Amino acid sequence: MASMIDIKRRKNSIENTEQITKAMKLVSTVKFQRARQRAEESKPYFQKMYQTMESILGTTEGIDHPYLKRNEVSKKGIITISSNRGLAGGYNNNIARLIRDTGWSRDQTLIYGIGHKAMEILAHQGYQIVSDDSDMINEPEYEDARKLGDRVLRDYENGRIGEIYLAYTEFKSTVVHQPRLIRLLPIEPGHKKEEGAGGKLLMNFEPQPEELLSMLIPKYVCSMIYGALAASAASENGARMQAMDSASSNAEEMISELELAYNRARQGAITQELTEIISGAEALK
Amino acid sequence: MAEEKMRLEIIMPERIFYEGNASMVELATTEGEIGVYPRHIPTTMIVAPGVLTITQEDGTKRQAALMSGFLEITPDSVSILAEVAEWPEEIDQERVKRAKQRAQERLKAKAADIDLARAELALKRALIREKMIQK
Numbered sequence: 001m002a003s004m005i006d007i008k009r010r011k012n013s014i015e016n017t018e019q020i021t022k023a024m025k026l027v028s029t030v031k032f033q034r035a036r037q038r039a040e041e042s043k044p045y046f047q048k049m050y051q052t053m054e055s056i057l058g059t060t061e062g063i064d065h066p067y068l069k070r071n072e073v074s075k076k077g078i079i080t081i082s083s084n085r086g087l088a089g090g091y092n093n094n095i096a097r098l099i100r101d102t103g104w105s106r107d108q109t110l111i112y113g114i115g116h117k118a119m120e121i122l123a124h125q126g127y128q129i130v131s132d133d134s135d136m137i138n139e140p141e142y143e144d145a146r147k148l149g150d151r152v153l154r155d156y157e158n159g160r161i162g163e164i165y166l167a168y169t170e171f172k173s174t175v176v177h178q179p180r181l182i183r184l185l186p187i188e189p190g191h192k193k194e195e196g197a198g199g200k201l202l203m204n205f206e207p208q209p210e211e212l213l214s215m216l217i218p219k220y221v222c223s224m225i226y227g228a229l230a231a232s233a234a235s236e237n238g239a240r241m242q243a244m245d246s247a248s249s250n251a252e253e254m255i256s257e258l259e260l261a262y263n264r265a266r267q268g269a270i271t272q273e274l275t276e277i278i279s280g281a282e283a284l285k
Numbered sequence: 286m287a288e289e290k291m292r293l294e295i296i297m298p299e300r301i302f303y304e305g306n307a308s309m310v311e312l313a314t315t316e317g318e319i320g321v322y323p324r325h326i327p328t329t330m331i332v333a334p335g336v337l338t339i340t341q342e343d344g345t346k347r348q349a350a351l352m353s354g355f356l357e358i359t360p361d362s363v364s365i366l367a368e369v370a371e372w373p374e375e376i377d378q379e380r381v382k383r384a385k386q387r388a389q390e391r392l393k394a395k396a397a398d399i400d401l402a403r404a405e406l407a408l409k410r411a412l413i414r415e416k417m418i419q420k
Contacts, residue, residue: 046298145298204327
């Protein structure tokens, strides 16, 4: 059995850890509330944008547009959203794993990173990191998303990359966060037909659909990035909140076990001492 | 005519800018300035920088600076997805002044490394904002 002093030391150290995890939980709870509000406020825009894109793509057939067609370039660009800090459970690892599981060749994949953590993991695995916008995730703003969107679109137009993907964590509820990888460009032609058929109104487009799409698609890409940023920020803080919560309760459990062990050790010591005194007294008789 | 109204929603990425009923909406698009009454033909258009005027149900008017985005018109509703929009009281006077000056200097300098179209657009935005505040 460990000595009383060892147990005491151990218990103290766990108590300190618990204090830290508790404080972190409180901080991330506050941040989480704000991030969630932001994610919810960005939803109407996100959804409307998506609907409009679908209705345009659904009502206009056979448009020949560079944003809709796969070009010859085989390189893929992935906008990867993770966090700048760790201790958020599997949050960052899940994003890195998502990208690794695609099985895409590493030298054909360019990472537009947001958030240090997943970027570190991916760089270690041999992926190319082309840009780092990690400041963005702290307080996501539309303007930031637009700047990044413009940059990625330029690379797409210049033929540096042939496809744009977005890896982020979808925020479903406080406890459910799902890492997702979606293709932004070229826009998948698969889903446009069926869903577009739902639009009963015959839309007019001014200017002509081709021109309209050239202006609309960049906005679509930027708003998708912004929406993903907002959702990821909420998920990150949610994940950290959960991780810190279970860390705190684990710490508590360990503390109570150690407390028991400590008391037992103390009682053992007392009993032993008593036995010694009594047997000493017996011997003197 | 006055009886008629349509649903107007102006949505920004960060928040809902305006939501309510309107009897007329006027704004600038890439195809020119337009005024939309209820029962308009369904149309999708791109917003150009300009002043947005909303005539509300009770006849009062509200104005805002609308810089970019697009709009979708259906017979009973208008949805504007605005990337940048501001009420007059939200506009920062000092910033507008600076932006205007900067844009003018750039246009005057005509340096090769400056994107003229961008500077022109910036000037236009500054002028619209200025106009809004002065009202």
